[in-house]
Amino acid sequence: MATGVQRASQLTVADLKGRVDPDWCPGCGDFGVLAAIQKALVELQIANHNVVAISGIGCSSNLPGYINTYGMHTLHGRALAVATGLKLANHELTVLVTGGDGDGFGIGGNHFVHTMRRNVDLLYIVMDNQIYGLTTGQTSPTSRVGMKTKSMPFGNIEAPVNPISLALAAGATFVGRGFSGDQKHLTDLIKQGIEHKGFSFLDVFSPCVTYNHDNTYQWYRPRVKKLEDDSAYDAGDWTSAMEKSLLWGEEIPIGKFFERTDLPALHAAEPVLNEGPLLYGDPRVPADVARGFIEELM
Ligand SMILES: Cc1ncc(C[n+]2csc(CCOP(=O)(O)OP(=O)(O)O)c2C)c(N)n1
Numbered sequence: 001m002a003t004g005v006q007r008a009s010q011l012t013v014a015d016l017k018g019r020v021d022p023d024w025c026p027g028c029g030d031f032g033v034l035a036a037i038q039k040a041l042v043e044l045q046i047a048n049h050n051v052v053a054i055s056g057i058g059c060s061s062n063l064p065g066y067i068n069t070y071g072m073h074t075l076h077g078r079a080l081a082v083a084t085g086l087k088l089a090n091h092e093l094t095v096l097v098t099g100g101d102g103d104g105f106g107i108g109g110n111h112f113v114h115t116m117r118r119n120v121d122l123l124y125i126v127m128d129n130q131i132y133g134l135t136t137g138q139t140s141p142t143s144r145v146g147m148k149t150k151s152m153p154f155g156n157i158e159a160p161v162n163p164i165s166l167a168l169a170a171g172a173t174f175v176g177r178g179f180s181g182d183q184k185h186l187t188d189l190i191k192q193g194i195e196h197k198g199f200s201f202l203d204v205f206s207p208c209v210t211y212n213h214d215n216t217y218q219w220y221r222p223r224v225k226k227l228e229d230d231s232a233y234d235a236g237d238w239t240s241a242m243e244k245s246l247l248w249g250e251e252i253p254i255g256k257f258f259e260r261t262d263l264p265a266l267h268a269a270e271p272v273l274n275e276g277p278l279l280y281g282d283p284r285v286p287a288d289v290a291r292g293f294i295e296e297l298m
């Protein structure tokens, strides 16, 4: 059974405003990501009572508090595990997972790999600022070699993770990269990620204006090049995507690297779940029989 996205009627950005305003530093890239998520939900007209935003811990992980959907602010690095449980319990929900590079590729790296190989139907947006923002500027798994941070005052000596190559290698069925300085492009990627039936991953350059003085908006702007501008680029070709993922320097590709639609999402591959959300009970067990089981147990 395909996951049904519930459409709204006349959802506006104002409807998606959270109860509190973000307390991110002025200029933080995460503002652009929040705005792009809100815009994408409005453009797709997805009923916000059917959306759940789930996060770990970090500045970026505060996002579910700033948007009017259901949400869960979970443990550092554990958002994808919680989101998997939620999606399997009710696969009619639109599940968005948000967080940082420390949360997702450091402490949560294990969940990242396994959620991709399982093809859980959700959109995972990493606000990648190449630093730990919330804990005031330590090196993260995506910090470049040589970058000076609070934890590496003489320069980072560890090679960074390449999130795009890692996602491709782990079997993600939708892989993209955005830039919070290009909201229109990012909104479009988020819309595609939501509509994809399976695991969608978006690595988003989201500058930390307070602690990362290397990877700034000014640094990114001349470097980011949209894959969509190359009419010969084929996002269905895994090998080309892997080659593009290795580019870093004067040219850094953004856009949709890869998508395949021939693999079932986890809930669709499981026969009982495929008959309907568990939330409504096992569809193969009549309600009176299920009640009988429960009474016997009591
Ligand atoms: C188990 C555990 N370990 C460490 C921490 C401390 N901690 C909180 S957020 C964070 C990293 C935040 O960096 P990132 O995920 O990149 O998000 P950002 O703040 O940059 O958006 C760390 C190490 C924690 N909360 N829980």
Ligand code: SF4
Residues within 6 Å of the ligand: 023, 024, 025, 027, 028, 029, 030, 059, 060, 129, 133, 134, 207, 208, 209, 210, 211
């Ligand atoms: S510390 Fe960095 S990541 Fe955190 S809110 Fe400020 S600019 Fe954003």
